[in-house]
Amino acid sequence: MRPRVRFRTSLIIAATLLLIVALLSLSLKRSPLLERVEGTVVSLAAPGLQGLRYVGRTVMGVWEGYIHLVGVQQENASLRQRLQEYEQKDLRYQEALHSLTRLESLLNLKKQVALPVTGARVIAYDPSLWSRCALLDQGQDRGVKRGHPVLTADGIVGRVVEVYPHYSKVMLIVDRNSGGDAMVQRTRVRGILQGKGGNRCSLDYVPKSADVQVGDLVLASGLGGVFPKGLVFGKVSEANKKTAGVFQEIEVTPTVDLSTLEEVAVVKVVNLATTTP
Amino acid sequence: MTIPVLLYSLVGLGLFYCQNLLLFPQVRLRLLGIFLFYVGLRPSFPLAFSLALILGVLQDSFATTPIGLHLGSSLLLVGMARFCRRRLLLQKMGPLIIASLVALTLQETGVLLILMLLGIQPFALSDLAAFRGLELLATAALAPLMAALVQGLEKLLIRYGWRALSSSTAE
Numbered sequence: 001m002r003p004r005v006r007f008r009t010s011l012i013i014a015a016t017l018l019l020i021v022a023l024l025s026l027s028l029k030r031s032p033l034l035e036r037v038e039g040t041v042v043s044l045a046a047p048g049l050q051g052l053r054y055v056g057r058t059v060m061g062v063w064e065g066y067i068h069l070v071g072v073q074q075e076n077a078s079l080r081q082r083l084q085e086y087e088q089k090d091l092r093y094q095e096a097l098h099s100l101t102r103l104e105s106l107l108n109l110k111k112q113v114a115l116p117v118t119g120a121r122v123i124a125y126d127p128s129l130w131s132r133c134a135l136l137d138q139g140q141d142r143g144v145k146r147g148h149p150v151l152t153a154d155g156i157v158g159r160v161v162e163v164y165p166h167y168s169k170v171m172l173i174v175d176r177n178s179g180g181d182a183m184v185q186r187t188r189v190r191g192i193l194q195g196k197g198g199n200r201c202s203l204d205y206v207p208k209s210a211d212v213q214v215g216d217l218v219l220a221s222g223l224g225g226v227f228p229k230g231l232v233f234g235k236v237s238e239a240n241k242k243t244a245g246v247f248q249e250i251e252v253t254p255t256v257d258l259s260t261l262e263e264v265a266v267v268k269v270v271n272l273a274t275t276t277p
Numbered sequence: 278m279t280i281p282v283l284l285y286s287l288v289g290l291g292l293f294y295c296q297n298l299l300l301f302p303q304v305r306l307r308l309l310g311i312f313l314f315y316v317g318l319r320p321s322f323p324l325a326f327s328l329a330l331i332l333g334v335l336q337d338s339f340a341t342t343p344i345g346l347h348l349g350s351s352l353l354l355v356g357m358a359r360f361c362r363r364r365l366l367l368q369k370m371g372p373l374i375i376a377s378l379v380a381l382t383l384q385e386t387g388v389l390l391i392l393m394l395l396g397i398q399p400f401a402l403s404d405l406a407a408f409r410g411l412e413l414l415a416t417a418a419l420a421p422l423m424a425a426l427v428q429g430l431e432k433l434l435i436r437y438g439w440r441a442l443s444s445s446t447a448e
Contacts, residue, residue, distance in 0.1 A: 012326075019345075024344075024349070024395065042339065
């Protein structure tokens with residue numbers, strides 16, 4: 001019995017080795033038969049793997065999405081807080097960027113005007129309906145005087161009407177008491193720009209024969225010495241010749257949004273007519 | 278014989294799935310190897326041999342190495358288990374763990390040898406040597422679990438009327 005068993009064991013080992021060598025050899029030669037066997041095994045085993053993977057993912061999804069929610073609330077709160085912080089930061093960055101843009105344009109304006117100019121911030125508006133003025137953070141201590149014109153890069157804002165030690169008050173061009181010599185850029189027709197309250201002005205004393213059209217730019221003529229010549233007051237938004245009298249009714253909308261002023265430039269010259277830029 | 282082979286193959290397939298779905302790629306335990314080793318320690322040699330063939334082909338089919346590599350290593354593992362069963366008295370868990378560690382190491386070495394003989398360079402062998410050693414140690418540490426699993430399967434089969442071939446009749 002014993003020699004038979006030993007013979008059988010040797011036979012098994014030899015057969016096994018032969019099988020392995022044969023398989024390796026066939027595999028290295030890319031035997032179609034082995035490829036089919038491999039394909040069959042994979043086809044049989046893979047669906048189970050695929051199914052289990054799907055089940056696993058589903059179970060994990062359910063677990064993580066619905067059951068295992070420990071700490072999610074705290075995480076949510078923390079993330080919300082961080083989001084708010086980032087939103088605030090973003091807001092500050094945007095503000096800084098806008099300020100930079102405005103200040104850059106003011107600087108350009110300073111170069112453009114070629115007159116002594118100082119920057120100022122609008123710190124308050126007159127909330128009443130009866131006047132349109134703003135308060136600046138520059139006053140006597142910074143050399144601001146009554147009559148100084150106030151500008152932005154987009155155009156003329158108004159002129160200083162009151163000066164305090166550290167502040168000054170600007171009457172906006174839309175104020176009913178505001179007036180200045182102006183001209184239509186395209187035709188050089190002159191008139192008096194008069195504030196009408198709200199956010200509009202009128203160009204008065206323009207004869208009906210003059211060519212004024214909607215969209216024409218209205219500039220400071222420089223006469224009167226209040227506002228620098230060539231700076232923009234606004235655009236003609238309405239021109240009506242069908243009126244009684246010899247003058248047209250011309251409505252001008254300021255190019256500067258006078259309700260949202262932040263930084264302005266104060267030209268430190270009272271009478272531009274006597275100043276050579 | 279068919280039923281036990283089928284049952285053990287299904288368990289082997291389950292371990293293969295577990296390896297694929299849960300452990301890979303972080304953990305590379307040789308679950309099938311140690312399972313085969315413990316099946317090889319049981320009396321029925323035909324069962325162990327068949328299982329080695331099936332699981333070897335299964336692993337070969339999912340690998341890019343030539344067919345026969347995993348098959349050969351599985352058969353080698355069964356051969357070593359049979360040798361241990363015949364020559365050593367593996368009754369306690371300590372010697373069982375050491376024996377399985379040696380068997381797994383030899384299997385790994387055998388695979389590397391075959392790969393080298395075939396001219397297929399095993400990637401970064403020197404770098405992975407330490408990790409492979411740890412993996413083999415961790416795999417061998419699963420000895421109690423695998424032993425319990427194999428015994429449990431055997432008991433289940435006995436309950437349904439299948440009797441494992443005795444050592445004497447098997448050899």
